[in-house]
Amino acid sequence: MFAIVEEPLDVGALIRDAQRPDCGAIATFVGTTRIDESEGAVVEYLEYEAYRPMADRKLEEIGAEIEGRWDVGHVSIVHRLGRVDAGEASVAIVVAAPRRGPAFEASRYAIERLKEVVPIWKREVWSDGYVWVGSQVGSREGDSAKP
Amino acid sequence: MIRVLLFGAAADRAGTREIELPLEDGATLAEVWSLLAERHPDLVPMRDTLAFAVNGEYARAEDGVSPGDEIAVLPPVSGG
Numbered sequence: 001m002f003a004i005v006e007e008p009l010d011v012g013a014l015i016r017d018a019q020r021p022d023c024g025a026i027a028t029f030v031g032t033t034r035i036d037e038s039e040g041a042v043v044e045y046l047e048y049e050a051y052r053p054m055a056d057r058k059l060e061e062i063g064a065e066i067e068g069r070w071d072v073g074h075v076s077i078v079h080r081l082g083r084v085d086a087g088e089a090s091v092a093i094v095v096a097a098p099r100r101g102p103a104f105e106a107s108r109y110a111i112e113r114l115k116e117v118v119p120i121w122k123r124e125v126w127s128d129g130y131v132w133v134g135s136q137v138g139s140r141e142g143d144s145a146k147p
Numbered sequence: 148m149i150r151v152l153l154f155g156a157a158a159d160r161a162g163t164r165e166i167e168l169p170l171e172d173g174a175t176l177a178e179v180w181s182l183l184a185e186r187h188p189d190l191v192p193m194r195d196t197l198a199f200a201v202n203g204e205y206a207r208a209e210d211g212v213s214p215g216d217e218i219a220v221l222p223p224v225s226g227g
Contacts, residue, residue, distance in 0.1 A: 031227045048226065049154065049155065050226075051152065051154050051200070051203075051219055051221065053203065054200060054203040054204070054219070055226075057203065079226060079227075090226075090227065091226065091227050111227060114226055114227055115224070115225075115226060115227045116224070117205075117224070118224060118226050119154065119200070119219070119221050119224055120224060120225070120226030120227075121154055121155030121156070121222060121224065121225050121226070122225040122226065122227075123155070132155050132156035132159060132222065132225070133225040134155075134156075134196075134222060134223035134224065134225035135155065135156030135157075135193065135196060135222045135223055135225075137156035137159055137160060137193070137222075138156075138159070
């Protein structure tokens, strides 16, 4: 399953969907929101947006790349949009394969590739402003584009 | 006319998520960018970090665009 959703991710359901009699391994990667601190300020939450349907299609392309490179039985990549609070999952990747090596390698590949090519953006909302991650554009002290 | 969509930090700097631009025959993405930069000069400092898509697929500056195309201005992606 390749999906971009607005609701909390149900990682357990994704793992259950990946269970197959011909696979002996399921590797799961879950990206969760981390609370960073700097100079007395903290991240309050993250907010994600995507360019759809390009982002949906790019997730499917990553799935096809994985199936071309590794012996896998099932691949799911699900990314959440909107506000994601501390410790909640923003992305879940589940790969089932006959053997653990390809399951680990393919799940690692999926998250690295997602971070390279899928048009999704993250905004950190701090107690003293916000920052678009990757662009360093925002309203915190020190941003050259501060309004 | 072509429709230009802006995302993330680019939408933030431009103060809009969508803009329509007049298109000349045989225009390239680089020319679309020039027009966009003229109207939204706050985007100019981001130029080297931006990628572009035409109709939902990554495209290069020298690629041509046609009337009715959807152009997207994509800051460095930061999913995950």
